[in-house]
Amino acid sequence: MPAPYLVFKSVSKNFGALEVVSPSFDLEVKRREFVVFLGPSGSGKTTLMRMVGGLETPTKGQITIDGQPVEGPDRSRGMVFQSYSSFPWLTVAQNVAFGMKYRLDISPKKKKERLAHYLALVGLTDFANVYPNKVSGGMRQRIAIARTLAAGSEILLMDEPFGALDAQRREDLQLQLRLIQQQDAKTVIFVTHDVDEAVFLADRIIVFSKRPARMLEEIDVTALLGTERTLALRDSEAFFHLRTKILRLVRASAGADE
Amino acid sequence: MSERPSQGLSFRGALPRGRRLMIAVLASVAVLALWEVATRFGWMNALFFPPPSTTFATLVDMIEEKNLLYHAMVSTGRVWLAFGLSVVMAIPLGMAMSSFPAVGAALEPIVDFIRYLPVPALVPLSIIWFGVGEETKIFLLWLGTFFQLLLLVADDMRRVPQEYIEIAYTVGARPTQMLSDVAFRAMLPSLFDNLRVTLGWCWTYLIIAEIVAADSGLGFVIWAARRYMNTSEVMAGVVAIGLIGLFTDQALRVLHKFMFRYL
Numbered sequence: 001m002p003a004p005y006l007v008f009k010s011v012s013k014n015f016g017a018l019e020v021v022s023p024s025f026d027l028e029v030k031r032r033e034f035v036v037f038l039g040p041s042g043s044g045k046t047t048l049m050r051m052v053g054g055l056e057t058p059t060k061g062q063i064t065i066d067g068q069p070v071e072g073p074d075r076s077r078g079m080v081f082q083s084y085s086s087f088p089w090l091t092v093a094q095n096v097a098f099g100m101k102y103r104l105d106i107s108p109k110k111k112k113e114r115l116a117h118y119l120a121l122v123g124l125t126d127f128a129n130v131y132p133n134k135v136s137g138g139m140r141q142r143i144a145i146a147r148t149l150a151a152g153s154e155i156l157l158m159d160e161p162f163g164a165l166d167a168q169r170r171e172d173l174q175l176q177l178r179l180i181q182q183q184d185a186k187t188v189i190f191v192t193h194d195v196d197e198a199v200f201l202a203d204r205i206i207v208f209s210k211r212p213a214r215m216l217e218e219i220d221v222t223a224l225l226g227t228e229r230t231l232a233l234r235d236s237e238a239f240f241h242l243r244t245k246i247l248r249l250v251r252a253s254a255g256a257d258e
Numbered sequence: 259m260s261e262r263p264s265q266g267l268s269f270r271g272a273l274p275r276g277r278r279l280m281i282a283v284l285a286s287v288a289v290l291a292l293w294e295v296a297t298r299f300g301w302m303n304a305l306f307f308p309p310p311s312t313t314f315a316t317l318v319d320m321i322e323e324k325n326l327l328y329h330a331m332v333s334t335g336r337v338w339l340a341f342g343l344s345v346v347m348a349i350p351l352g353m354a355m356s357s358f359p360a361v362g363a364a365l366e367p368i369v370d371f372i373r374y375l376p377v378p379a380l381v382p383l384s385i386i387w388f389g390v391g392e393e394t395k396i397f398l399l400w401l402g403t404f405f406q407l408l409l410l411v412a413d414d415m416r417r418v419p420q421e422y423i424e425i426a427y428t429v430g431a432r433p434t435q436m437l438s439d440v441a442f443r444a445m446l447p448s449l450f451d452n453l454r455v456t457l458g459w460c461w462t463y464l465i466i467a468e469i470v471a472a473d474s475g476l477g478f479v480i481w482a483a484r485r486y487m488n489t490s491e492v493m494a495g496v497v498a499i500g501l502i503g504l505f506t507d508q509a510l511r512v513l514h515k516f517m518f519r520y521l
Contacts, residue, residue, distance in 0.1 A: 053424075053428060054428075055424055055427070055428075072427075073424070073427040073428045074428070074430065075428060075429050075430040077428060078428055078429070079424055079425065079428045081421045081424075081425075083419075083421065084419040084421035084422055085421065085425075087422065087425075087440070087443070087444070088520050088521065089443050089444070089446075089518075089520050098425075098429060099429050100429075101429065101431075101439070102429060102430040102431055102432075102435065103430065131519075131520040132520075133520060133521065144425075147425075147429070148428075148429075151428075151429045151430070153428075
């Protein structure tokens with residue numbers, strides 16, 4: 001059993017009188033684990049993820065990475081947002097390179113190599129010198145992913161990154177993301193309210209209640225579906241059953257206090 | 259129906275460039291023609307309202323005989339100097355106003371108060387403070403634009419998406435780097451537009467600034483001509499300001515298109 005990597009220790013959060021995470025949230029995430037926070041919009045799961053990014057601070061409790069408490073944002077923890085995920089005034093390549101802009105530890109030559117590598121990894125080499133307004137929404141999200149990888153992020157924090165894409169692009173990107181995560185051995189916290197997406201991507205799903213966020217259920221997807229995710233898996237019975245089970249769970253929690 | 263005849267009058271319809279230019283020119287010509295005809299037929303007294311033909315003849319005459327271009331350059335210099343001063347002060351202060359709530363809370367009431375003061379009302383004070391030289395003129399022009407611009411800059415900064423700021427921080431930018439590399443760049447297109455608009459306002463204060471013991475500038479020219487009821491010279495001076503405005507604005511629009519091709 002490997003030591004826990006990212007730990008939420010009795011974390012709670014409120015904005016003034018508004019309880020966002022309550023009473024307290026505990027979770028241990030392993031290195032290289034793909035964890036999906038699933039729950040209704042505005043449930044507080046995004047706030048939990050943002051606390052890992054150092055963009056919010058817990059009201060109570062602590063988040064640690066390798067035993068070190070999180071204090072403010074750092075390039076080891078990259079964010080991918082649903083919208084405004086890339087800078088319109090930079091070309092695709094410049095956007096990806098922006099991830100390394102403030103890194104003094106790597107030489108310009110090395111930066112160039114890394115840039116080429118990550119552009120190729122997300123399939124944007126041919127679009128390197130184009131501005132983001134000329135590429136599709138899916139490509140814009142790939143820019144953001146490549147930027148966080150170029151920055152050297154160990155943990156990818158993704159806030160409904162594929163929420164604005166059509167079904168076909170979504171599927172493509174999910175497949176690519178899972179592959180990249182496995183190859184590059186990244187730890188991912190991925191926030192979504194799409195059950196299908198959660199099941200397809202996750203090693204583990206944390207199902208959240210409505211606000212204030214509470215963990216309703218923890219589902220070990222890898223134990224049920226394995227680590228390899230293919231399009232064929234989507235049509236399998238195991239996938240379908242798991243999806244149905246979680247959908248019921250989500251529905252029950254939504255109806256519970258209405 | 260193969261093609262709709264014109265989209266120019268459909269709500270938010272498309273208008274080809276050529277046609278757009280044509281409409282713009284035709285409308286301007288129509289106004290000038292109406293103005294000309296109105297004085298020719300005696301609907302308006304040409305003495306009070308000199309027709310375009312007289313006005314343009316006077317304009318040419320003033321360029322040749324009365325150093326109008328020199329006066330135009332003096333005025334342009336004053337406007338740009340005062341405006342430059344406003345911009346240099348408003349950008350950092352405006353960004354600070356919406357970046358730090360305490361700065362915003364402190365400045366907002368003061369700015370709102372001054373913003374509504376009529377510039378002419380401050381002419382006497384300005385003379386007492388700065389005398390009757392260049393300083394007063396620059397001060398009055400600055401006064402007319404700085405406080406307006408400040409709030410516009412603060413607004414531009416406020417509209418920079420939080421995501422951009424957080425992207426900067428999560429790739430290791432320091433606050434100053436975030437402000438210069440991301441926030442400023444993100445707000446630049448709308449800032450540029452606001453500068454273009456406020457530069458126009460700066461010109462509208464020119465007369466007020468240049469009637470105070472001035473011996474040069476378009477405001478001085480207009481004010482001097484008024485004294486002798488020389489309406490065609492007044493009109494020509496006004497037209498000169500309008501033309502400078504028209505060309506500046508069009509040039510800045512082109513520059514905007516060129517600078518922000520990524521939009």
